[in-house]
Amino acid sequence: MFREFVAQKVAVNGVSIVRIDPVYNNAKLIALLEQRGSAISTQNLKKVAELEASINAFKQDQYQTDIVGAFITFEREQDIKQARAILAKDDGPLSAYGIIPKRPEEPTDYNWKALHSSFLDQMARSAIVLMAGLTMLVVAFLVQ
Known part of the structure; x- marks a missing residue:
């Protein structure tokens, strides 16, 4: 119908x-x-x-x-x-x-690679990426 x-x-x-x-x-x-x-x-x-x-x-x-x-x-x-x-x-x-x-x-x-990951795994990876990014910013600021 x-x-x-x-x-x-x-x-x-x-x-x-x-x-x-x-x-x-x-x-x-x-x-x-x-x-x-x-x-x-x-x-x-x-x-x-x-x-x-x-x-x-x-x-x-x-x-x-x-x-x-x-x-x-x-x-x-x-x-x-x-x-x-x-x-x-x-x-x-x-x-x-x-x-x-x-x-x-x-x-x-x-993001096909992350479909098998749990929410906590994805949040942990995001936190690691955020910390790495912040570390690079701080190092770049100190070197300048």
Whole structure:
């Protein structure tokens, strides 16, 4: 229904949609896969079997997963601008869902090396960098 409504709504205004892909909330599945990976690396076969069962059960129930977003591929840049303008002033059924069109996050927006680090690890590294920077400033001031 969502796909048909969006396609119909924007087709009336001449916007060309190439593809609409729903985005599901897969945080639980990703967490289970991470746990399974660490169980495999520690060779805890009992834990791996338990996690495999949990993953399979989750996959069976995945049809109940909520859609949390959609990737919409437009034909031209102008179509994106026009669709945003339509959704910004729409008082119809889409406004009740709080749909906010925005550009997807780019892979370069993430610090991929730090994804496995905890918040405390990241804060400790930031503190070390800050202290090193302050030390260099003090040394530069004293040398001058």
